[in-house]
Amino acid sequence: PEGLTVLLTQRALHLAHHPGQISFPGGKQEEQDKDLIDTALREAWEEIGLPRQNCQVIGVMPEHRTITGFCITAVVAIVEPEFDIIIDSNEVSDTFEVPLAFLLDTNNYITEHFHRGPLTNPVHFIPWQNRMIWGATAALLRNLASIFTDNN
Template identity: 60%
Template sequence: MHKAEFIRRFHHIQAVALEPDYPLRSKGRPAAVLIPLVDKPDGLHVLLTERAHHLRHHPGQISFPGGAVDPSDASIFDAAIREAQEEIGLPSQNISIVGALPVYRTISGYTITPVVGFVDPDFETKLDANEVASAFDVPLAFLMDRQNHLAHHTHRHGETFPIYFIPWQDRMIWGATAAMLRNLSFYLAE
């Protein structure tokens, strides 16, 4: 899928079914992630990160660049762009925001806004070793194919919640990252 096709599918007026998130009892801490879509000759790819292994929360997990919204951030979009610049060295001028998915609440108490943006591939990643162990990309077409999604159901407080997994080569994309990708797949479905 290339840019024009992505925009045609992403910006529509029909209602989209979403995967259930975690029902927080309070508002949750605002956070933003960037779903960076890199335009390559074979189509769009999603740039993902592997969190540093020494981190206290979610070490080694596959994620999008992002984090908590700071008081200095003018908007949720600015937070996603700032975090991408801090974590992987992605210059803000290389990002064109397309839009955002609905917020996704996590069991860890965050209310995450997934910001979708096209990324000009003309940059060299500069990983912040304190936060990121590696960065890699996956073809968007692979991630959007729900045949590649696995689900496990867990129980908490008498309720059942799905946890999604998307295996890619020697990595496992799972949890909130996989759920947000799954939600994006509903926006792009025809």
């Protein structure tokens, strides 16, 4: 794709949590991580071979809580694209890029409302080529689109 893109992964099918789903590189904070930015950079290196020196962190998104009980803090970075993606097949089955302009256009989102107990939650879906981005990943991207829209 031309212009700025967002790099996403497809999780390995054998994982216990969210197998096969589309996600950002990332994972749980470990004791040796200085902070959540350090966690994000370490996980990106482990999962897809993204060197820290290729990342210019520009911010941290507001905390996002999923309906399944996970708490996600997304770290936003501009990545120098000159690196070879090396997939850790224990965690990731594939990587792909989506144009940022496509993701910032909220007309590309489908929102459904799901009931879980007494709560009704909006769940976003983003069809992209032969894939469906949804759940927490789509929610984080929708939040990013809102931030861009609010700041323009």
